[in-house]
């Protein structure tokens with residue numbers, strides 16, 4: 001699958017991205033991921049490594065996967081490993097990855113069904129897949145979806161239960177869906 005340049009706007013904002021988006025509660029993410037030092041984690045659509053750097057700092061072996069070369073350049077400047085790939089076609093073996101994280105990226109995936117299938121394929125049985133996304137059921141997320149549409153960003157937001165159902169359809173098991181402010185966190189596993 002060719003990595004097309006529909007990620008051009010990320011190439012453009014990569015140098016400023018971390019300053020604009022700030023940080024998030026990594027302790028809570030680690031708890032949801034059930035990640036321990038030494039565990040292997042893929043941060044899919046991980047961009048500049050904004051989130052991954054904090055997980056790597058506590059000893060989680062974190063690899064950022066992203067199609068945007070400029071975002072990955074910022075990742076590598078943080079001395080984190082980066083792999084240029086799409087969620088829809090991951091260069092990893094089946095059942096091989098114990099921890100997978102997706103923060104604010106799922107709505108950017110062009111083929112969400114294919115991505116869900118691929119993410120479940122690579123997830124190790126007993127592993128964790130954690131997705132953080134704006135929750136389309138909240139007014140704030142609805143505004144973000146409208147603004148991104150107006151900016152021609154080709155994003156596609158779906159509500160968390162619908163998103164979880166996509167993954168469950170490919171063999172994942174839903175652990176929890178929790179929403180705080182405008183963001184939902186969906187935690188899945190695979191048996």
Ligand SMILES: C[S@@+](CC[C@H](N)C(=O)[O-])C[C@H]1O[C@@H](n2cnc3c(N)ncnc32)[C@H](O)[C@@H]1O
Pocket residue numbers: 007010021044045046047048049050051065066067068071085086087088102103104105108109110111
């Ligand atoms: C809003 S940024 C989020 C970056 C990072 N997760 C964070 O929270 O800082 C979305 C990222 O998704 C990436 N992306 C877009 N389409 C993708 C796809 N099909 N597969 C994987 N990543 C994708 C973009 O290049 C971009 O870096």
